[in-house]
Amino acid sequence: MRQLSSTEREQVLTFIQQSQKILAIKYIRHLFNYGVSEAKHDVEQLMINPDFEPQIKEQQSDQPSDALYQNLEHNENTLELFLTRNNGEILLIDEQHPEWRAVMLHFNAREFSTKQDYINAMRLKRNAEDLASIQQQHQDQQIRNASMYYKNLLQALQIQDRKNNLIIAISTVTILTICTMYLMVGH
Structure with missing residues (x-):
């Protein structure tokens, strides 16, 4: 067992003074492999009494970290x-x-x-991710379809515009031909 070093104590007290209790708890957990409740207890004690001396277990290699x-x-x-x-x-x-x-x-x-609770949660998460992916693919396909539709519509309009221009040109030539013939016959 050992106590907080002066540097560690200063850091925890700085977090507390800055109203960052969660960071103080995370700092204690990170340094000494405490669980949340152990770290929270020591931080709360330090909030009440800055001279509080928490007893911190030395981290051993077989403890989880x-x-x-x-x-x-x-x-x-x-x-x-x-x-x-x-x-x-x-x-x-x-x-x-x-x-x-x-x-x-x-x-x-x-x-x-339980392990089953974890697996069920992971399945739900994966299903939600799969659903989001399918929805995104569907949305992408709809955008591609709309883009293709508008591209085809634009091509059809351009073809129709060319037809209309051709009709106008033929009509103009026809009218000019008729006028020319009229003028030639009339004179």
């Missing part, structure tokens, strides 16, 4: 959860594992009481 976790994956077929640590170690994990709570908080910023 946010810095130790790299990835959390689940196998959809076997419904197993695999935790990958930064050192490459892969562990099978469930709600019985001593690091369950810390792992859930690290990767999800919330707790899941």
Whole structure:
């Protein structure tokens, strides 16, 4: 067990004085691998009494730490959860594992009481992401269709405009021919 160093104490008290209690709690958690409730307790005690001396356990290598976790994956077929640590170690994990709570908080910023709750939440999240992707694809397709429709409409209008110009040109030539013939016959 050890106490806060003067630098650590100063930093926590600075956070408290700046009304940043959450940062003070995160700072304590980060430094000493405390859970939220332990860190909150010590920060609240320091808010009441800046001379309060919290007793901080030394971090041991077998204790969970946010810095130790790299990835959390689940196998959809076997419904197993695999935790990958930064050192490459892969562990099978469930709600019985001593690091369950810390792992859930690290990767999800919330707790899941069972492995099934976690898997269900991940399925819902994946389904929501899939739905959003499908909706985006549908919207993109509608934009492409509208763009193609307007492009075809513009081409049709240009063709019609050329036809109209041709009709006007033919009509003009016809009128000029008739006028020329009239003038030639009349004289």
